[in-house]
Each structure stands twice: as structure tokens, then as C-alpha cells.
Amino acid sequence: MVRLFTLSVFYKGASEARLLKTTSDLQSFSFFQRGTVNEFMTFASKTIVERTQPALRQSVKQDAYMCHVYVRADNLAGVLIADHEYPHRVAHTLITKILDDFSATVSADQWQTGTESSIAFDSLPAFLVKYQDPKEADPLTKMQTDLDETKIILKSTIESVLERGEKLEDMVTKSEQLSMQSKAFYKTAKKTNSCCSFT
């Protein structure tokens, strides 16, 4: 099952990472677990940002989860926690996109000092929902899926065209039989030297 759990934007400060905005979708967890899981995921995201160099992307496996992180050169970072099956490329595309959107909407001076409540950036939840289905959200994946489906249809069409006419197995049997029946046409055993006598 392809799932996204949390999506967060951090600012990587000199000593620690500052959480600027986050959103999560924890429906798959039972009601009572959600709080704990949320804390854990936030903590993991923060840690991973702190441990990642600027201008670097990483995908880190953590138990059942995959944490995708991108720390930009200007220390703005995005973290996406997903399951193992979620395609990495789509994850990083998403992170890049939200960081671009974030830096366009929220001015840079707010990054170092802002908190969740002070920063006005609301598109995270929408993105999280949309990207739950990577195929639909990401045009490239969508195309690849469509392509794969087309390939399958194409292959079955080709098969049906190839089967037109005589069945190949019949032709193989017939022609093998033909080639094995070969007998030299030159029959006579009499030597050509035993020619007629001249009278």
C-alpha cells in the first residue's frame, strides 16, 4: 500500500532544526496511537534534518517507514515520511515543489524565527492528500502507468494479429514433415557407362 504520513517544512538552523509547518495523515493508525506516532514522526523529521547536509537529498529507512528529506542550500528543508512502497522520485518531486511554493509565499526572514502558528502557509494538507496516490498526482508516473497499460494492450493486440491465419504450430508440423520426407529423385542404379552400343 502506498501511503504518505507526514509532510513538514523545517529551517535548518546552526544548532537545531526549526519546525515551520507540518501536516499529517494518520488515518491508518488507531485513534489512540495517533498522538504518539505524530510525536515520533515529528521528532524523526527534526533529527533527520539536523543530520543532513545542506544541498542534499536523502531517503532514510526507519523501521516500517521511509523518510525522504531535502535540505536546500539556503537551509530550507522538507521532510516527507512515507511507507516503503511510495516511489522515491515522486516523494522528492513533492518536497521540491512544496519548498518552492513555501519560499515563494513565505519570505526568507521569517524562516529563522517563525513558528507553526506565525507562518501563513496552508497548502501542505492539500498536497498531502493529493499525493497519496502518486500515479494521479505526478504526471510522470501517470504517464508511465498509462504507458504500461498501453504496452499490455499492444502486446495482446499483436498476439491476436499474429494468430491470424494458419496456426503456427500446424505450419511447423507440416513443414517438418515435408523436409523429412525427402528422397533423392535420381533413382536408377544403372551406371551411365552402360550405354547403348553403336550398330
Add this chain to the structure above:
Amino acid sequence: MFPYLRSQRVNLQLLQETAARELMQHLDSIEGSKVIVLDESMVGHLELVTKPEMFTDRGIKLAALKPESRTPKDVQNIIYIVHTQVKLMDQLAKHLKDNNHQGRQYYIFFVPRRSCLCIKHLENLDVIHAFTHIYELTWNFFPLDSDVVSMEMPNAYRDVSIDGDTTALFQASIGLVQLQRLYGRIPKIYGKGVMAQYVWDHAKQLAIDEKSLYNGYKGAIDQLILLDRGIDLLSPLATQLTYEGLIDEFYGIHHNKLTLPAEHFPAYTISSGSTAVSEDPERLMGDKDRKTIFLHSGKPLYAELRNKNFNEVRILLARKVKDIQAQMNVNRQQQSVQEIKSFVERLPQLMEEKKETSVHTAIAGLIDERINVYSFSDDLAAEQEFMICADIDRPSNYIDDQIARRADLRNVLRFICLQCAAASGFKERVLNHYKRELAQVYGLEVLLTISHLEKAGLLRTQTESRAYAVLRKTLHLTVDDSVEINPKDISYVHSFYAPLTARLVEHSLRPLGWQTLKSQINNLPGPAFEDFQLQLIGIGGRHAGGATPSETSLMHARRVVLVFFVGGCTFAEIAALRFLAAQEDNNVEFVIATTKVINKHSFLDSLMSS
């Protein structure tokens, strides 16, 4: 339109276009709606030079000359395209009377020329006044393939040798002049045989008036070799062992088409609705419960198989099927989009190859059934014994046996004539023995047939020379260690016998030509001749001496030789010549002309009929 005609230096598509244009010009000069009425054999000939579109584009329908057929009232012109045969005139007159309509105009296009006899007959039948005009379509040679032209005259040899009617030879001469008009004058001519000489003498005579033949340009054809069928009567009687030869002998190939019952071919269920029409787009008048297969060099698989010995065909077909199987079973799961794309592009060609292979596997299977019977092997063994002159001067036990069993007369006569040809004539007592036996078993009528065969030269008594026996040694007509698969010598066409005519042509390619064979060639019936048509200088008609410089420099380029079999030739002989042309060392290209492509059955039929 006929792409398979185009591939050689002598572009036979030109011949086809000229013939088609002649017809269309006449048709276009007639105003109003038209229907063309054809005699039965004309349909096939028409298909060799025209395509259905030529008629449908002009809104012209084609009909057969059948007694009950009626033409729709609104047709303003009826055009009869018929052969110059008196018996067709009766049918024609009846059709005209039955379809007589006020204001309608009637025309006749005679092929290849009008004849006083036919016109007189129409006068006697009182219909001659009905015709607005009588044209002739001077179609003498029909292009069968890029290297074969045929006059489509199955009875030529018979007419000349038995009935003394030299019309066919005269038409051949006209045809030769027409060919030179299209392809240029032929500088060097060789020939052997009475009929060959006749054709050449007339052609030369007729060409005197052809100014275009005497300009400075060199034609496409370097040499003409005329061969009278009568110099080699053994080859047309021998069983052919090439793929095309066997198809012709068992089923008959007419105008590049083979027609077989549809049940032998697996049904094409998906596209059968549309293929009923598209399968035969080139047929003018179709027939649905039989399958028609086109056999010409435009079909690549057939072109590969046709001239080969049947035993080689077996192997090639099996290989082809495996090859197609490999191409089709490519693991498509592994293929990338690019690979699938290129596969799809090749798909139509692959499907066409599959269809062709399926058709030929079926045909080869049918032939194999016919070959795998004892009678075929026994007959073949008997033929081969005659060809090596074993016990040639005695009545053959095999033949006596066949007669005693009252076997098919045509086949029995074939053996007798084969033995006669190999012996270069029977001893009197042997010939009388056969005559007696035949009359006793088949009735006295057979003596009439025998007298025909005697007139035609197939049955005769021995003269001094044993031409065949000597030529067999000097020309290696029979080859002990002949190879059927990947052969090196033309003897593969009959598995160990090289047709005498083909060997003669092979010899003519050597630097000295027929010089070394002079004495043996003289033993063959009829004159041997050599002639030159050189460049004309001035109005007086004096010929320039020797070859012009431009002609000598071209002696090293590929020679184009027109070989004309006067009286008919077999597919095996054609295959042998094609084999020679394929040998690089020979440096030659052949164009084969014949009065008709014959086989052992059709040859004898034409001589046996009354």
C-alpha cells in the same frame, strides 16, 4: 502497375504498357457507355497486360462470350475482344444477334491480327454489316515475368509440324520486330532448326522497312538465339523436378495463376469477410470457392523457391517456418516501447511472409502427396533409364507393361516418344511392335494419333546418326553425381538430366560459341544459322562492316541474350537458364521468349488432339 516486370535491363513493363495503351486508345476513341465481351482464353491474356482499374475508371464492364448472356439495354457500345479463330465467329454472331438493340454500335478487336478468313465467315453469317469498325490489337508477346515473354500459343508446334500452318511462325516474326522496335535492334543472331530459320528470315524481311532499327543506338538486347522445339523433343517430355515445374505438371499454372480448391488452405477467419474481395484485387472475373494463388517474382518467397529442385524446397520451407516462428515468439514482456514500435512497423511484412509461407507449405504438401506414390517413382525410374540409353533399342518392358495394363494413353505415348528421342529414332521393328501393341489395346483410333506424332517428329525411325547419344557424352546431358540441393550445374532441374536446349545455350556463352559443337549440332534436325544486323549507313541500305567501336567495348559488360523457343519451353528449361544467369562468371542476363510454356501433359495434348 506490374512491378515484378521491371527488374531487368530489358524492361518488360514497357511491353505491357505499350500493349495496354494500344487498347485504351481504341477504347477512348469510342464514345458512349461500353461493355467488353471476351472469349474465354482472352480473360487470362487481358490480365497480363491490364489491371481492373483501367476498366472501372472508364466505367467499362467486362463480360464473357457466353451464349445466354445479355447486355443491359442502356449500353451503347459492345466491343468484342477475341482471338482470330473462325470457330469463335459463330459464337460472336449469335451473341450479337441475341443482344441486338437499336442504336447500338458494335466493334471487334482481333488479337493479334484481323484475318480475312474470320471476316469472310462473318460475312457468311450475315453480321458483318453490324460492325462499325474492326481493329486489331497487335499483342504478340505477353510479359509473364521480368525475364519471360510468351505468345500464349499452345498449339504452335502442332499447327506447324502437323497441319503445316505457319501462322504462328509469322506472328512470331512480327513479334520479334515489335520487340526490336521497343528495345532496339539485335546485332547478333544464332539459331537452329527449320522453324527457327523461318521465323528469322521473315523477321529480317519485315525489319527492312523499320528505319528505327538502323539508327546508331545500340539496343538493350545483345544477342538472339532461336531454338526450334524439334531439335530437342526429349526435354519437354521429361518429368520436371523444380517446384514450379511440378506445380505446372500436377495442377497447371495459367497466366501466373494457380487455382486450387479452397479446402486445402486454412480459412482466414478474422479477415475472411474483406479478403473475399481484397484477396483477388487483380482478377478481372472472379470465382469464389476456389483459391487463386499468384505465382510470379513479385512474391519474394515464390521467387526464392520456384526454380529450385523440390527436395531443396522442402528444406527451405521448413527453415522459413522456423524463422517466422522465432520472430513471432520474441519475448514481448522484455521488450521496451522502442522495440515494440519497430516490431509493429515490421508486422504487416511479417504477416505477409507468414501467409505466403502457409500457402506454399500447403502447395508443397499437395505435391508431396502426389510424389509419394509408387507410380511416380516407377515412372521416373523408367524415364531415367531411357535418358541414359539403357536397353534403348529394344521394346521396353516397362512400356509393354503399361500398355498391357491399359494405362493412361497419354503417359504411355510419352514414354514411347521419350525412348524414341533418346535413341534418336526407333529401329523399324521396335516401332512396329509398339504400333501393334497400342492398336490392339487402345483401338485403331490410336493409329491416327500415332501418325500425328510421326508428323511432329516425336516418333520416327532411325537414321544414320545417334545425335542424342553423342550429345549426351559431349555436353554431359546426364550427370552421375548431380546435386539437388545447392546445385552447381543445371542438371538439378531433372535431378540428373540437363535439358539439351539449355546446354546448347550454355555452350553458346563460351568464347568460341557453337564452333566446337559444329559437327554434333549438324546431327540435330534443321539448319544452324548465324546472322548479323549491323548499323545502316546512308539511304542505300548498305551495312557497315564489322562491329562498331561502341559495340566492342561493351563486350565485357553483361550480355543480354534473348532466347526464343519456337514451339514451346518448360519451366525446367527456364529454371536452367535462370541458373546460368545467376552464375557471376557467365556474365549474362537472359530474356526468355516462347510460343507457350509447356509441360509433358500439355505438349502431348496439343499433338494428340484432332
